[in-house]
Amino acid sequence: MSLKGRTAIVTGSNSGIGLGAAEELARAGADVVINSITDRPEDHALAEKLAAAHGVSVRYLQADMSKPDECRALIERAGGCDILVNNAGIQHVAAIEAFPTEKWDAILAINLSSAFHTTAAALPGMREKGWGRIVNIASAHGLTASPYKSAYVAAKHGLVGFTKVTALETAGQGVTCNAICPGYVLTPLVEAQIPDQMKAHGMDRETVIREVMLDRQPSKQFATTSQMGGTVVFLCSAHADQITGTTISVDGGWTAL
Numbered sequence: 001m002s003l004k005g006r007t008a009i010v011t012g013s014n015s016g017i018g019l020g021a022a023e024e025l026a027r028a029g030a031d032v033v034i035n036s037i038t039d040r041p042e043d044h045a046l047a048e049k050l051a052a053a054h055g056v057s058v059r060y061l062q063a064d065m066s067k068p069d070e071c072r073a074l075i076e077r078a079g080g081c082d083i084l085v086n087n088a089g090i091q092h093v094a095a096i097e098a099f100p101t102e103k104w105d106a107i108l109a110i111n112l113s114s115a116f117h118t119t120a121a122a123l124p125g126m127r128e129k130g131w132g133r134i135v136n137i138a139s140a141h142g143l144t145a146s147p148y149k150s151a152y153v154a155a156k157h158g159l160v161g162f163t164k165v166t167a168l169e170t171a172g173q174g175v176t177c178n179a180i181c182p183g184y185v186l187t188p189l190v191e192a193q194i195p196d197q198m199k200a201h202g203m204d205r206e207t208v209i210r211e212v213m214l215d216r217q218p219s220k221q222f223a224t225t226s227q228m229g230g231t232v233v234f235l236c237s238a239h240a241d242q243i244t245g246t247t248i249s250v251d252g253g254w255t256a257l
């Protein structure tokens, strides 16, 4: 599954699933651009560490994925890309009537609209080369729903729909677009929602993990960030040339129930 000579941009990739994707893409030989909203010495050090570990070029480019101009400029600053992984995402847990409007807007902007802006900026270069891979990190919540996650569920369902439209507009042009729908992976995003879930459901931490999270996954296990990254690499490999407009669930059986 060599991706040598390809350049990949992974949005929101200084932690969690995005970092797992960046690591697996680098391991497969791709040059990688990692991104996040922060611009700390440790972000740049992370890029250097990945580059040294895998013998590829890894650059860190700061950009705020809630801002359309910064999404589009990221693609330009990277010099275009062969592989685009739309991964940046945030979460907020609250009942609809208590859901702050600014949280709704931020979740829709980062989890959904950023993929529209980066895709629009990346497509012309991919079409010109006749090769491109777009992988959108959606969620099991892009196919199912949970209470108290209205904005997240709406954004992820939207991302699954946007994936299909992108596939239709690029079919037969050497460009594919697919979505990965992860179940629960114990990343900072999931850790951060546990206190809110405890409050919303009136449960302690262990009960939230067991009954709200893992109970939905027949495997009863969290998936790992490298398993998500491996699925990204597969979708970018020649094995997946005819896979476009679909979703791959990596959810321990959640959506089979």
Ligand code: NAD
Residues within 6 Å of the ligand: 011, 012, 013, 014, 015, 016, 017, 018, 035, 036, 037, 038, 063, 064, 065, 066, 087, 088, 089, 090, 110, 111, 137, 138, 139, 140, 181, 182, 183, 184, 185, 186, 187, 188, 189, 190
């Ligand atoms: P995470 O918090 O570890 O990663 C989120 C990344 O997005 C971080 O790098 C963060 O810095 C970045 N980010 C946040 N706001 C940003 C902004 N405005 N601009 C640029 N970058 C920004 O969480 P994660 O769990 O790895 O989430 C990654 C993706 O996977 C998200 O889209 C999330 O919805 C999705 N997902 C996660 C799970 C899970 O269980 N962890 C399940 C399904 C889907």
